[in-house]
Amino acid sequence: MWKARLSELEFNERELAEVLETIDSEWITSGPRTEAFEKAFARFTGTREGVAVSNGTAALFLTLKALGVGPGDEVLVPSMTFVATAAAVIHCGAKPVLVDISTLENPTMCLDDASRKITARTKAILPVHYAGIPADMDGLSQLATTNRLHLIEDAAHAPGARFQGRACGSFGAAGCFSFFANKNITTGEGGMITTDDPALATKLRLLRSHGMTVSSWDRDKGRPAQYDVLEFGFNFRFDDIRAALGLAQLDKLELLNHQRAELVQRYNRKFSEAGLDVILPFASIPETKAPSYHIYPIVLATPEERDFVAERLKIEGIQTSIHYPPIHHFSAFKNTGDSVNLPFTEAFASRELTLPLYPSLSRSQVDQIVLTVQDALAAPHDRRTMSGLH
Numbered sequence: 001m002w003k004a005r006l007s008e009l010e011f012n013e014r015e016l017a018e019v020l021e022t023i024d025s026e027w028i029t030s031g032p033r034t035e036a037f038e039k040a041f042a043r044f045t046g047t048r049e050g051v052a053v054s055n056g057t058a059a060l061f062l063t064l065k066a067l068g069v070g071p072g073d074e075v076l077v078p079s080m081t082f083v084a085t086a087a088a089v090i091h092c093g094a095k096p097v098l099v100d101i102s103t104l105e106n107p108t109m110c111l112d113d114a115s116r117k118i119t120a121r122t123k124a125i126l127p128v129h130y131a132g133i134p135a136d137m138d139g140l141s142q143l144a145t146t147n148r149l150h151l152i153e154d155a156a157h158a159p160g161a162r163f164q165g166r167a168c169g170s171f172g173a174a175g176c177f178s179f180f181a182n183k184n185i186t187t188g189e190g191g192m193i194t195t196d197d198p199a200l201a202t203k204l205r206l207l208r209s210h211g212m213t214v215s216s217w218d219r220d221k222g223r224p225a226q227y228d229v230l231e232f233g234f235n236f237r238f239d240d241i242r243a244a245l246g247l248a249q250l251d252k253l254e255l256l257n258h259q260r261a262e263l264v265q266r267y268n269r270k271f272s273e274a275g276l277d278v279i280l281p282f283a284s285i286p287e288t289k290a291p292s293y294h295i296y297p298i299v300l301a302t303p304e305e306r307d308f309v310a311e312r313l314k315i316e317g318i319q320t321s322i323h324y325p326p327i328h329h330f331s332a333f334k335n336t337g338d339s340v341n342l343p344f345t346e347a348f349a350s351r352e353l354t355l356p357l358y359p360s361l362s363r364s365q366v367d368q369i370v371l372t373v374q375d376a377l378a379a380p381h382d383r384r385t386m387s388g389l390h
């Protein structure tokens with residue numbers, strides 16, 4: 001149906017072979033491949049430990065839990081994120097305090113707004129590397145240190161992204177990654193927590209599997225069958241079939257991110273050549289940031305223009321999305337009765353449009369997408385009604 005989808009899988013024979021080999025090995029749950037994937041991912045991110053979990057939401061929730069975030073605590077999160085970032089805080093019994101983005105060009109957590117929102121109850125800062133654009137980690141790290149707060153990175157969009165040469169996911173107490181199907185590398189569902197703190201990693205491993213002192217894989221390796229439960233935990237385990245996919249995907253990550261970068265440069269160039277009134281967040285990235293180019297957001301001049309362009313792209317078979325409807329617009333948040341004032345998030349959310357981006361998207365598809373946006377914006381204003389489209 002779509003001529004250009006928002007994202008596509010980058011799987012080939014390698015993923016297939018690794019999965020078949022895992023099934024042949026007759027060990028499909030958490031075992032040797034999960035351990036190998038954890039080690040490889042931690043090495044890639046430059047952290048001492050990697051703890052694989054069932055998804056990115058579990059990574060966030062478990063990290064907050066393991067760091068002792070609970071009732072009465074506040075956690076600073078951007079409103080411009082996927083709902084999971086705030087939900088993880090809520091499920092710990094704590095309160096997400098919503099922070100604005102810096103600007104429409106830099107849709108990551110605003111340092112000034114974050115500092116203003118720190119109270120005696122604040123326990124952690126949880127920035128998101130939106131679209132794979134590293135948040136301003138120098139200022140945010142400093143803010144966390146000065147106020148003795150945990151810094152946790154929501155790095156779901158940012159495997160391979162770097163800030164001042166250092167990998168996203170290696171700055172704070174922990175980095176939380178997602179391997180959902182649309183992510184830069186995917187295992188279908190899956191997540192990873194990276195940390196330099198071995199005690200935190202031990203606690204995360206314990207909580208991930210019911211607080212049990214011995215795992216099935218340990219028992220298979222000959223460890224005693226008896227176990228204790230040190231703390232009531234969860235089943236947030238990863239499995240070896242997904243680890244097989246993860247290992248194959250991780251090998252390609254740098255190449256895939258490089259291909260994404262090239263397509264983003266082409267998008268940026270074509271948009272500026274067209275001279276359109278659109279903001280391109282990826283066109284104003286400072287040299288200190290090396291993004292992972294997870295999605296390609298543009299910001300139109302008005303909400304009406306955004307909706308009109310999205311509709312025109314859809315008619316041409318080009319899939320788009322909105323990243324994101326902000327947390328504070330959801331009924332679940334409104335029901336908390338908290339009021340917020342987030343002017344940049346408001347403007348960004350009402351005017352943002354996400355265009356297709358994945359490594360195998362062709363250059364001519366990029367050109368065609370920009371041309372379609374250009375045509376839509378050239379339509380006379382009085383014809384910009386949905387009924388005028390047909």
Ligand SMILES: Cc1ncc(COP(=O)(O)O)c(C=O)c1O
Binds near residue numbers: 057
């Ligand atoms: C910014 C952000 N945080 C957290 C998550 C949650 O990850 P998952 O879908 O793997 O639970 C996602 C993924 O969709 C995300 O985009």
